[in-house]
Amino acid sequence: MANKEAQQRRPSIHDVASHAGVSAATVSKVLSGVTTVKPENAQRVLDAVELLGYRVDPLASDMRRAKRRIIGAIMPEFESEFFGQMVSELEGLAEQRGYTLVAASSRESEAREKEVLARMHDWRVAGVVLAPVRNEHGPAAAFMKANGMTGVLIDRVLADDAFDTVSADSAAASAEVARALVGMGHRHVLVVGLGQQAATVRARLDGFRSTALKLAPDIRIDVVLCESDVGPLRAMLHDYFSKGTERPTAVYSLFLKGTLVALSEFRRRGWHCPNDISLVGFDDAEWMQVTWPAIAAVVQPVRAIASNAMEVLFRRIEGEGGPPTARLEPCKVLMRESVGSPGNVPHSGGGDRQ
Amino acid sequence: MANKEAQQRRPSIHDVASHAGVSAATVSKVLSGVTTVKPENAQRVLDAVELLGYRVDPLASDMRRAKRRIIGAIMPEFESEFFGQMVSELEGLAEQRGYTLVAASSRESEAREKEVLARMHDWRVAGVVLAPVRNEHGPAAAFMKANGMTGVLIDRVLADDAFDTVSADSAAASAEVARALVGMGHRHVLVVGLGQQAATVRARLDGFRSTALKLAPDIRIDVVLCESDVGPLRAMLHDYFSKGTERPTAVYSLFLKGTLVALSEFRRRGWHCPNDISLVGFDDAEWMQVTWPAIAAVVQPVRAIASNAMEVLFRRIEGEGGPPTARLEPCKVLMRESVGSPGNVPHSGGGDRQ
DNA sequence: CAATAGCGAAAAATCGATTTATCGGTTAGT
DNA sequence: ACTAACCGATAAATCGATTTTTCGCTATTG
Numbered sequence: 001m002a003n004k005e006a007q008q009r010r011p012s013i014h015d016v017a018s019h020a021g022v023s024a025a026t027v028s029k030v031l032s033g034v035t036t037v038k039p040e041n042a043q044r045v046l047d048a049v050e051l052l053g054y055r056v057d058p059l060a061s062d063m064r065r066a067k068r069r070i071i072g073a074i075m076p077e078f079e080s081e082f083f084g085q086m087v088s089e090l091e092g093l094a095e096q097r098g099y100t101l102v103a104a105s106s107r108e109s110e111a112r113e114k115e116v117l118a119r120m121h122d123w124r125v126a127g128v129v130l131a132p133v134r135n136e137h138g139p140a141a142a143f144m145k146a147n148g149m150t151g152v153l154i155d156r157v158l159a160d161d162a163f164d165t166v167s168a169d170s171a172a173a174s175a176e177v178a179r180a181l182v183g184m185g186h187r188h189v190l191v192v193g194l195g196q197q198a199a200t201v202r203a204r205l206d207g208f209r210s211t212a213l214k215l216a217p218d219i220r221i222d223v224v225l226c227e228s229d230v231g232p233l234r235a236m237l238h239d240y241f242s243k244g245t246e247r248p249t250a251v252y253s254l255f256l257k258g259t260l261v262a263l264s265e266f267r268r269r270g271w272h273c274p275n276d277i278s279l280v281g282f283d284d285a286e287w288m289q290v291t292w293p294a295i296a297a298v299v300q301p302v303r304a305i306a307s308n309a310m311e312v313l314f315r316r317i318e319g320e321g322g323p324p325t326a327r328l329e330p331c332k333v334l335m336r337e338s339v340g341s342p343g344n345v346p347h348s349g350g351g352d353r354q
Numbered sequence: 355m356a357n358k359e360a361q362q363r364r365p366s367i368h369d370v371a372s373h374a375g376v377s378a379a380t381v382s383k384v385l386s387g388v389t390t391v392k393p394e395n396a397q398r399v400l401d402a403v404e405l406l407g408y409r410v411d412p413l414a415s416d417m418r419r420a421k422r423r424i425i426g427a428i429m430p431e432f433e434s435e436f437f438g439q440m441v442s443e444l445e446g447l448a449e450q451r452g453y454t455l456v457a458a459s460s461r462e463s464e465a466r467e468k469e470v471l472a473r474m475h476d477w478r479v480a481g482v483v484l485a486p487v488r489n490e491h492g493p494a495a496a497f498m499k500a501n502g503m504t505g506v507l508i509d510r511v512l513a514d515d516a517f518d519t520v521s522a523d524s525a526a527a528s529a530e531v532a533r534a535l536v537g538m539g540h541r542h543v544l545v546v547g548l549g550q551q552a553a554t555v556r557a558r559l560d561g562f563r564s565t566a567l568k569l570a571p572d573i574r575i576d577v578v579l580c581e582s583d584v585g586p587l588r589a590m591l592h593d594y595f596s597k598g599t600e601r602p603t604a605v606y607s608l609f610l611k612g613t614l615v616a617l618s619e620f621r622r623r624g625w626h627c628p629n630d631i632s633l634v635g636f637d638d639a640e641w642m643q644v645t646w647p648a649i650a651a652v653v654q655p656v657r658a659i660a661s662n663a664m665e666v667l668f669r670r671i672e673g674e675g676g677p678p679t680a681r682l683e684p685c686k687v688l689m690r691e692s693v694g695s696p697g698n699v700p701h702s703g704g705g706d707r708q
Numbered sequence: 709c710a711a712t713a714g715c716g717a718a719a720a721a722t723c724g725a726t727t728t729a730t731c732g733g734t735t736a737g738t
Numbered sequence: 739a740c741t742a743a744c745c746g747a748t749a750a751a752t753c754g755a756t757t758t759t760t761c762g763c764t765a766t767t768g
Contacts, residue, residue, distance in 0.1 A: 060754035078438040088432045264644035290618035291645045414724035
């Protein structure tokens with residue numbers, strides 16, 4: 001069987017060469033489409049390739065090039081739908097161009113982010129798609145700059161003076177959320193965010209605030225921003241609602257985990273959306289449309305971000321110059337049942353049929 | 355600055371060698387911990403390494419070994435929490451041993467699974483962690499066998515005669531679910547599953563059925579199994595509930611997307627858990643504990659599966675023989691509020707405080 | 709008819725490391 | 739005193755491809 005030989009050693013380009021009665025150089029030329037090969041020899045090479053089941057070793061093939069056919073992708077985490085989709089998209093796009101995607105998780109740590117990036121550099125990747133833990137000014141971007149790596153920054157970034165960036169248009173989406181909430185009559189909104197992700201969170205907050213204030217100058221906007229982790233946020237939110245202060249009619253969470261925390265806080269207090277309070281979150285998830293009520297969300301354009309990031313990255317890899325670009329992709333805002341008009345009771349205690 | 359040189363070319367082992375005044379072979383020996391080097395020279399090498407910021411090129415380093423320091427991981431998808439966590443865990447474990455993890459998604463397609471595996475084989479990975487789309491008897495496992503690859507199968511598998519397997523103990527978990535539901539008085543349960551994932555789905559179904567029938571021989575167990583995709587399942591479930599037949603008091607979904615489909619079907623009909631119907635799903639997700647009601651779920655032991663898979667994989671890589679092992683890791687069953695006793699109304703219309 | 713251009717393919721260099729073979733030089737053993 | 743063992747280190751082979759250089763041969767040209 002082919003079994004036994006296969007176990008031993010895969011055929012190399014020299015095996016193919018000797019089977020075809022030509023040199024290894026000729027085999028390489030045939031396989032890379034160089035035309036200065038006699039058709040007869042080319043055919044014999046192809047036959048030998050077929051016979052032996054030969055496939056080029058990407059590792060050996062990359063040895064001799066300065067830029068290897070590897071793209072590195074560094075995400076803050078793999079557990080969420082958003083980054084999972086992102087990796088999936090990036091993988092497909094890299095593959096289309098004959099590149100291998102090596103994905104790594106920075107686990108929401110800037111220290112680890114830099115380590116992982118250094119490892120990518122060791123591999124001499126052709127380019128890196130970096131979704132920074134915090135923003136474009138972290139140590140990882142500095143490392144890339146210092147080492148002359150080519151890369152593109154995505155997601156938690158706005159613009160950079162050294163690298164192209166691609167991200168969701170947080171400000172525009174937040175403005176749309178503001179229009180919707182104000183339009184429904186909300187005049188007291190709590191915004192929940194995580195300060196660590198400075199770049200985008202600020203854009204989301206400012207986008208919401210400026211539009212809301214323009215439409216309703218009398219609106220009250222409370223902000224609960226947590227600098228560190230999600231854990232403290234839970235406590236801060238609990239405190240916020242425990243204070244005797246007036247309860248807001250709506251909560252706008254600037255990131256997915258904030259939406260979860262808000263929901264669990266509502267649940268603890270027995271509040272239901274949208275009767276007791278409305279809820280909109282940045283970031284959509286599959287489950288949000290099947291729960292009762294369905295949770296309103298800002299849907300990030302994952303595919304657009306991924307394909308534009310790859311597009312611009314490959315242009316840089318191919319040596320295109322020019323100043324770095326900063327792309328913003330439009331989001332979609334899905335106003336689901338978790339949002340209603342304050343005072344109104346469109347649904348009863350949560351038990352009516354839709 | 356180091357900037358300019360960095361842009362040009364990274365130092366190679368020869369650069370280090372000439373800086374230290376020794377040969378490349380000596381540098382290699384120092385770095386790999388061979389002791390037959392004069393301490394003085396070793397120090398000079400280390401100094402040169404430090405000075406130049408030298409790091410071994412993993413690609414070049416791997417060239418000369420038969421087994422490269424790369425582990426391939428093939429998952430059916432990246433979008434779900436389960437596989438996201440799995441990749442994250444595997445990455446960490448590979449890293450600990452100085453290996454690079456290259457993850458790829460088979461996108462729930464057996465054809466693609468085989469292609470991706472072939473690509474892993476091209477890279478001559480030391481080993482593969484394969485989470486098959488369907489079960490251990492797919493074309494991918496056959497490919498691995500035929501090509502003498504070393505690997506371990508996880509998740510949607512039970513046991514194999516060629517490869518080690520590690521998966522959740524589906525049968526035991528299902529039995530526990532059965533005990534719980536029967537204990538609460540349920541005598542009519544609908545089980546929802548996807549037949550594509552034959553191996554585990556059958557174990558889950560059988561585990562539930564046998565235990566339920568043993569405890570309550572009069573129990574009625576309906577089964578809605580869909581062979582192909584999730585889409586049809588939605589329609590099948592809709593049909594099932596639309597038939598005049600008696601409504602079951604509980605639904606047990608054998609996989610995550612089934613839980614989502616069931617939830618959305620309940621929502622469409624205005625049914626609420628657990629008053630109108632109880633729901634338990636295989637596979638836990640972060641959101642399940644923050645929705646109202648919280649969804650009961652079987653939690654798969656991701657970390658245990660990942661670490662055992664890597665453990666057994668590395669043993670095989672290091673040449674350990676012996677017959678393939680089949681590990682089953684115990685799950686945890688979290689009975690949350692979506693499950694109640696039939697007839698009872700433990701929570702009012704969904705609006706009471708907990 | 710000799711010099712040159714052109715073509716196709718082989719030989720050799722290269723990428724950056726690891727590993728094996730080799731080689732002075734010292735020390736120990738007989 | 740002569741050989742054997744040994745030590746530390748270098749030269750060279752190797753991994754599997756790609757790319758450059760060289761080379762033999764034919765065809766064109768002055």
